[in-house]
Amino acid sequence: MTINCKGSLIDLSSPKVMGILNITPDSFFDGGKYKNENAILNQVEKMLLEGATFIDVGAYSSRPGAKHISETEELQRIIPVIDLLIKNFPEIIISVDTFRSKIAYESVKSGAAIINDISGGKMDDKMFETVSKLQVPYILMHMLGTPQNMQLNPVYKNATEEIISFFAAQIFKLHQLKLNDVIIDVGFGFGKTINHNFEILKNLSLFKNLDTPILAGISRKSMLYKTLDISAQEALNATTSANTIALLNGANILRVHDVKEAVETVKIVKQVL
Incomplete structure (x- = not known):
C-alpha cells in the first residue's frame, strides 16, 4: 500500500505519522503558537527529528465555530510557509489542509505534495478535478456540514454505514477522474457527537473494505x-x-500534535500486528 509523493513512494503498510503545523491564530489546541519564521522552523525541525513522515500545514481553522476567512487570506498565509519549509528542509513532504481548489493548486505548484480536504470535495466543486490534474495524494475527509455549523446537531441513522457510503461514492468519482492515491479520514469531531466518534473508532476496521x-x-x-x-x-x-486503538483497527497514518509519542505508539503496536 504505497502513495506517490513527488516521485517518492511512501509505503503505508507500515503506519506513518503526520505532524500538525497550524499557522492559524485560532486553532483549538495550538492556535497562534507559530507566528514567526523561527517558531515555525523550530517546530517543524522538532517534528521531523522525532520521526514525522509528513507535515500537515493548515491556514484555515476548522475547529467548531471557527471564523471564516477569505481565499486570499488563506493563500497569503500558506504559500510563504510552504516556501520557507522547502527552502530549509528540501526533502520535506508537505500536506496542505485546505478545502479550496485554488489553494490546493497554488500549494502544489509551490512544492506541497499532498492535499488534505476536510470537506471531502463538498465545499469546492472544482477540487476533485484539480487534484486529479495535479496527480497528488488526496486525503478525503468526511464532515457533516461546515466548520461553522457541524457540531450544532449532528444526526445519523447509522454513522458508520453512512460515512462508508459517502466514501464509496466520492472514491468512485475520484477513480473516474483517474486519481491514483486516495486516503480516507473519517473526520473525528467533524459533525459527530462523542458517541458517534467512539462508535466510528470502534468500527474503524470496517473502513478497510474501501x-x-x-x-x-x-x-x-x-x-x-x-x-x-x-x-x-x-x-x-x-x-x-x-x-x-486506531492502529489496531487498521489506521495507516496518525495525524498528531505530538510526534514523538505517536512514533513510539506505532513502534509498540507494530510488535503485535
Missing part, C-alpha cells in the same frame, strides 16, 4: 478531553490510547 489507506486524526480532540473532563492540553495520554 481498499484505501486510512488516516486517523484524533489528537487532543474534544471526544477525548470532554470524556475525561480535562483540557486539550492535558489530553496527550488519552490521545496515545485512542491512537493505539
